[in-house]
Amino acid sequence: MVNALLDGLNEPQAEAVVHSGGPLLIVAGAGSGKTRVLTHRIAHLIGDRGAHPGEILAITFTNKAAGELRERLDELIGGRARGIWALTFHSACLRILRREASRVGLKSSFSVYDADDARRLLGHIVKDLHLDSKKTTPRWLASEISRLKNELISVEEAAEAANDAKATLVADIYREYDHRLRLADAVDFDDIIGLTVGLLRDFPAVAESWRRRFRHVLVDEYQDTNHAQYVFLRELVGTGEDASELSVVGDADQSIYAFRGATIRNILEFEKDYPNAKTVLLEQNYRSTQTILDAANAVIKLNSQRGPEKRLWSAQGQGPTIQGFNAESDGGEATWVANRIDDLVDDGETTFSEVAVFYRTNAQSRAFEEVFIRRGIPYKVVGGVRFYERKEIRDLLAYLKLTVNPDDTVSAQRVINVPKRGLGDKAVGAVAQYAAANDVSFAAAARAVDDIAMTPRARNGVKKFTDILDKAAKLAETAGPDEVLEQVLADTGYLEELSASKDPRDESRVDNIQELISVAHEFSTKADEDAENDTATFLEQIALVADSDQIPEEQGQVTLMTLHTAKGLEYDTVFLTGMDDGMFPHERSMGKSEDLEEERRLAYVGLTRARQRLFLTRASTRSVFGTPQFFAASRFLGEIPGGLVEWSDSTPPSKPVKFGRTPSFGQPIAMKDPGDVPVVTAGDKVEHAKWGEGKVVETKGSGPRAQARIDFGVGDPKWVILRLAPLTKVDS
Ligand SMILES: Nc1ncnc2c1ncn2[C@@H]1O[C@H](COP(=O)(O)OP(=O)(O)OP(=O)(O)O)[C@@H](O)[C@H]1O
Numbered sequence: 001m002v003n004a005l006l007d008g009l010n011e012p013q014a015e016a017v018v019h020s021g022g023p024l025l026i027v028a029g030a031g032s033g034k035t036r037v038l039t040h041r042i043a044h045l046i047g048d049r050g051a052h053p054g055e056i057l058a059i060t061f062t063n064k065a066a067g068e069l070r071e072r073l074d075e076l077i078g079g080r081a082r083g084i085w086a087l088t089f090h091s092a093c094l095r096i097l098r099r100e101a102s103r104v105g106l107k108s109s110f111s112v113y114d115a116d117d118a119r120r121l122l123g124h125i126v127k128d129l130h131l132d133s134k135k136t137t138p139r140w141l142a143s144e145i146s147r148l149k150n151e152l153i154s155v156e157e158a159a160e161a162a163n164d165a166k167a168t169l170v171a172d173i174y175r176e177y178d179h180r181l182r183l184a185d186a187v188d189f190d191d192i193i194g195l196t197v198g199l200l201r202d203f204p205a206v207a208e209s210w211r212r213r214f215r216h217v218l219v220d221e222y223q224d225t226n227h228a229q230y231v232f233l234r235e236l237v238g239t240g241e242d243a244s245e246l247s248v249v250g251d252a253d254q255s256i257y258a259f260r261g262a263t264i265r266n267i268l269e270f271e272k273d274y275p276n277a278k279t280v281l282l283e284q285n286y287r288s289t290q291t292i293l294d295a296a297n298a299v300i301k302l303n304s305q306r307g308p309e310k311r312l313w314s315a316q317g318q319g320p321t322i323q324g325f326n327a328e329s330d331g332g333e334a335t336w337v338a339n340r341i342d343d344l345v346d347d348g349e350t351t352f353s354e355v356a357v358f359y360r361t362n363a364q365s366r367a368f369e370e371v372f373i374r375r376g377i378p379y380k381v382v383g384g385v386r387f388y389e390r391k392e393i394r395d396l397l398a399y400l401k402l403t404v405n406p407d408d409t410v411s412a413q414r415v416i417n418v419p420k421r422g423l424g425d426k427a428v429g430a431v432a433q434y435a436a437a438n439d440v441s442f443a444a445a446a447r448a449v450d451d452i453a454m455t456p457r458a459r460n461g462v463k464k465f466t467d468i469l470d471k472a473a474k475l476a477e478t479a480g481p482d483e484v485l486e487q488v489l490a491d492t493g494y495l496e497e498l499s500a501s502k503d504p505r506d507e508s509r510v511d512n513i514q515e516l517i518s519v520a521h522e523f524s525t526k527a528d529e530d531a532e533n534d535t536a537t538f539l540e541q542i543a544l545v546a547d548s549d550q551i552p553e554e555q556g557q558v559t560l561m562t563l564h565t566a567k568g569l570e571y572d573t574v575f576l577t578g579m580d581d582g583m584f585p586h587e588r589s590m591g592k593s594e595d596l597e598e599e600r601r602l603a604y605v606g607l608t609r610a611r612q613r614l615f616l617t618r619a620s621t622r623s624v625f626g627t628p629q630f631f632a633a634s635r636f637l638g639e640i641p642g643g644l645v646e647w648s649d650s651t652p653p654s655k656p657v658k659f660g661r662t663p664s665f666g667q668p669i670a671m672k673d674p675g676d677v678p679v680v681t682a683g684d685k686v687e688h689a690k691w692g693e694g695k696v697v698e699t700k701g702s703g704p705r706a707q708a709r710i711d712f713g714v715g716d717p718k719w720v721i722l723r724l725a726p727l728t729k730v731d732s
Pocket residue numbers: 008009010013028029030031032033034035036037251254285286287567568569570
């Protein structure tokens with residue numbers, strides 16, 4: 001057994017696998033087998049050290065990664081792997097919370113609010129407190145409160161620490177938000193971790209029993225843990241005599257979730273936090289060619305905030321040179337990428353499923369999708385607007401959530417008048433007011449509708465709503481989520497409303513609902529013996545899907561995703577696109593050096609996903625909100641040694657394209673020579689080929705970025721890029 005598990009591991013890897021006793025830290029660069037070591041270590045614990053699978057908690061960054069870990073273990077040690085908890089932080093803490101709910105003041109049927117629910121709840125609060133929702137946006141509040149929760153700062157501590165108007169406002173809303181969450185018997189994502197920490201801290205006996213249960217805790221991607229997750233691990237594992245064995249693997253250079261509170265501190269100071277820790281360094285990369293590694297190393301070297309110096313090397317040889325392409329437009333960039341993919345697949349060099357296209361932000365997928373559809377290149381976009389974020393799906397899930405937790409206020413307010421039941425804002429407001437005055441949940445208030453002043457028609461509507469909920473809740477006691485959904489659809493007339501609609505989008509909504517019912521049906525009839533298949537579990541699974549959980553299982557599709565989602569994955573062929581300053585590094589991150597370093601780590605993550613072939617592409621103009629804008633090459637490109645990349649350019653534009661529409665693919669828009677760019681100032685008269693005569697209102701930028709806002713007498717004044725616009729100055 002020992003040999004079988006250690007076969008195919010190098011010396012430090014094997015050392016990490018068999019290490020026993022104190023805490024273990026494996027720090028190493030990308031592709032050095034960290035995840036592989038973790039998997040082998042678990043197999044070793046069970047196979048050679050006699051650990052019971054139930055004693056193992058393995059924390060991965062996504063549910064998909066957890067699934068893969070289980071699969072790999074199945075290969076290594078067979079069915080015995082089933083009892084281990086291979087979960088994300090959120091799934092693991094949620095399981096613990098469900099079992100101990102009453103101790104933290106929750107019912108075991110509590111709801112999980114995702115980001116959208118949380119923002120809605122904050123929206124209600126902003127409205128009820130008569131705050132300006134443009135200045136105090138729910139999105140901003142959500143991120144402020146999330147930051148506090150990730151730091152484990154309680155409502156009281158936030159209020160105490162608040163020393164200016166802004167912090168006081170946030171603290172006040174934090175208090176109200178938490179109060180309303182508890183009234184709704186709901187937790188948000190950050191609470192899942194925070195409440196579990198509270199549980200372990202406040203109930204030493206509970207902490208001890210979980211510690212006895214999980215004798216081995218293993219964490220992948222440790223560099224992306226935030227403070228709350230760090231404390232959770234500490235509390236769970238313990239530090240005394242009875243501490244469990246903690247093994248973490250990570251790479252400070254791949255920490256890319258600072259915006260969610262992740263802090264490299266956790267990995268940099270592991271040895272301080274756990275003084276008897278053993279540290280293992282891995283230096284051989286098994287994933288990529290030396291060329292790819294050289295490029296990645298050259299970029300990351302420029303960061304000042306780093307872990308121990310790593311010398312990552314590959315035995316795979318130099319491999320092909322990196323290919324770079326300077327496109328004139330984002331459409332041209334996408335066309336070039338499609339051409340390369342077609343060539344590689346035609347030549348039998350790779351398959352579609354071994355190709356990934358990365359970009360910085362979700363919106364960038366559109367240009368690629370358009371070209372791929374035209375070309376018949378099969379693809380799948382990971383992330384973006386997700387199935388479970390669609391309106392009709394969220395509506396139905398709201399009903400489903402209410403069957404499990406009748407106090408779920410955000411869900412109740414969402415669907416009390418969906419489909420329409422003759423309830424105006426006034427009636428809904430009256431119910432909400434009653435709820436606030438009596439400190440009960442919205443749905444509880446709806447049930448007391450006889451005590452609330454409103455028109456008989458509205459009262460009837462409310463009663464119809466609570467009747468539907470009661471009936472659905474009753475069915476949910478014995479039936480699966482698919483049957484409950486079908487009954488809700490029948491009772492509410494939701495489908496009829498969609499069918500009667502003339503909006504063409506409503507047709508696809510009906511398809512989506514069908515899809516949801518199929519998913520629910522599949523879930524309900526799942527044969528897996530130890531799987532729970534009640535509605536609450538179904539909802540939980542949906543609430544915790546992460547972007548990278550949707551990576552295609554079926555073969556034969558190119559994968560399109562953001563760089564953040566690409567973490568931990570690998571592909572034969574990788575296209576890193578949108579390599580323009582302002583796109584990547586992202587515009588918002590170019591100011592502060594620590595933000596720029598985070599972007600550089602993201603570049604490092606992207607570059608190191610490639611096994612064989614790496615392509616870097618950019619475009620000098622991109623359509624931003626329908627208007628072409630000029631971009632300079634990403635500074636990261638300049639950081640890669642020239643000899644590693646072979647650049648090519650698109651052919652210069654032959655004929656000018658009319659300004660004012662998105663440049664079409666492969667048809668770059670014309671740019672004036674610098675000498676021909678009109679120089680204008682406010683007050684100047686100009687003539688535009690399409691819009692006619694206008695007057696310059698203001699100007700900004702200089703050189704190739706010079707822009708002017710021009711009033712053409714119709715609509716709002718328009719911003720144009722002087723280098724691109726078919727515009728001449730008119731002497732007056
Ligand atoms: N000793 C080894 N022999 C052969 N292949 C290996 C060895 N160690 C790792 N690999 C392979 O190298 C690739 C990278 O390994 P793995 O994904 O575990 O690296 P990682 O350090 O977790 O990377 P990342 O930092 O990107 O998460 C995988 O395909 C893995 O199977």
